[in-house]
Amino acid sequence: MLCQDIHKAIAPWLDRYKQICVVADEAVNVDWPYPTLRITVSEQDKSLETVSRIWDFLLEQHFTRRGLLIAVGGGVLTDLAGFAAATYKRGIDYLNIPTTLLAMVDASTGGKTGFNYHGLKNAIGAFHAPVETLIYPPFLDTLPPQQFLSGFAEMLKTGLIASSPSERGSEGALWYRLLQYDLDTIDTAALAPLIMDCIAVKERIVAADPDEQGPRKALNLGHTFGHALEEISFVHRTSSLGPLLHGYAVLYGLIAELYLSVTLLGCPRDPLQQLTLLMLRYYGRPVCKCSDRRQLITLMQQDKKNEHAAEINCTLLHAIGAPAINQTVTPAQAEEALEYLFSL
Ligand SMILES: NC(=O)c1ccc[n+]([C@@H]2O[C@H](COP(=O)([O-])OP(=O)(O)OC[C@H]3O[C@@H](n4cnc5c(N)ncnc54)[C@H](O)[C@@H]3O)[C@@H](O)[C@H]2O)c1
The missing domain is CATH 3.40.50.1970 (Rossmann fold)
Structure with a gap:
């Protein structure tokens, strides 16, 4: 409220x-x-x-x-x-x-x-x-600007799973409205309706599937790669990523998972390009050593969302507003997505 x-x-x-x-x-x-x-x-x-x-x-x-x-x-x-x-x-x-x-x-x-x-x-x-x-x-x-950007990344995720270019209701246009927000400022008046729309999307999805048996997994977009990046940056101190805020990790995870959405599911490239531009302008590039990449794959295989060990389970996108839950990604495909992310 x-x-x-x-x-x-x-x-x-x-x-x-x-x-x-x-x-x-x-x-x-x-x-x-x-x-x-x-x-x-x-x-x-x-x-x-x-x-x-x-x-x-x-x-x-x-x-x-x-x-x-x-x-x-x-x-x-x-x-x-x-x-x-x-x-x-x-x-x-x-x-x-x-x-x-x-x-x-x-x-x-x-x-x-x-x-x-x-x-x-x-x-x-x-x-x-x-x-x-x-x-x-x-x-x-x-709120410090980096913490603000961290939260905005979760809003971008919400816009990606909820919006549809053909819908013009407020929720439908969320992704496009988020892209128009000026990230150089914290304008609480402009943010309030966007915040409430993101919450409404999450509440609608959670109400349909409170225990995350199916549709709620849409909210995990960006989080399979994102959690692994966050874990390696915080806990595995050998990483060169250095402590990553949750939302930054999610933004990098979104880029990796949108790359897989394009290559595996034929998702249009627009959201990948739009997110990449936002990353380069506001969030900065992630840095990673080769040894980190092997550890990232292992962490993704251990993710609690997986039903079988050694498998990588992801939510991807068919298109903006059309999430694809329970996608199985091979370690080689995950490595290719990391290669893409770290080459930007
Ligand atoms: N439960 C869920 O569904 C869910 C979803 C997404 C993320 N998370 C979790 O949320 C956590 C990240 O949350 P976060 O990004 O809020 O980080 P955080 O709780 O660490 O807060 C970030 C920093 O901001 C400070 N802070 C808090 N309010 C402030 C304010 N008004 N002004 C200035 N500083 C303030 C905090 O002390 C902290 O130093 C992660 O652990 C993540 O796993 C949970």
Whole structure:
């Protein structure tokens, strides 16, 4: 829900619960009139230890199953707090207040929660949807430009899977409207309708397939390559990629997977070219050593989306607005896509 005043937007929820606790990202400067655990979070802190800190805080507060946990922060915080809520006393309600663009358009809806384990992204997790997600765009005013671009990459993904050139409804034209957005500025007034349209697309897809048995896999476009790039950049310190923000990894993953969509499924080249131009102008090229490429293939083979070890399962595109889920890509084809990405 889009809101003008965050405290007023929370108010209706307060009557329904016996207790309120807040877990807030240290980077967000808001005072909460409830017991609050402030934590500094980065992808490296997306761990069992941080989940355990949240459980400890709730226990110290004698938090019961009739309480509401409010999660305020970026996607790392909402994923961690959501997992803590999914598991504390077999599950309590939580409400998300995302403060990064990425968390607004993606991480804070859909009910996926979890943390990284043994170097694998989101290896442990649970499906547990928040009771509400409150969108307050002025939080974006303090967001560093790179974090903004990271979130915008997930919006581009949403535009690619949802838009159709023949549809002229707001959702249908999303990809084309996103391409027109001036990425040199953070204009919250212009962004608000785009954010709400991206959320509407995700909610529509998740409602049709909450457990990710089929259509929801469309949302994974860019993420098979993206997660491997993110993992290698964070966890496997030998990589030359150096810590990649989630959305940057997704943008590079989208380019690799659109390349495969063109070569394997005959997808038109336009979106690949449009994304490549955006990458070169705003995101920069990814750098990678040959040894990283072998490790990237191995990581993709270990991805939790795969049903068989050694297989690489991807979502690709037949065309803009026509995702193709459950595509099996061979290691040689994946290597060719990486070759393309790293040669740009
Ligand atoms: N659950 C899902 O469906 C889903 C979907 C997409 C991504 N994710 C997860 O989201 C995570 C990435 O989220 P993210 O990009 O928000 O990163 P993040 O949570 O690490 O936040 C990025 C940085 O911005 C800071 N920050 C937060 N709000 C701020 C604000 N308003 N102003 C200034 N700084 C602020 C944070 O402290 C952090 O340093 C990844 O771990 C990814 O796996 C989850």
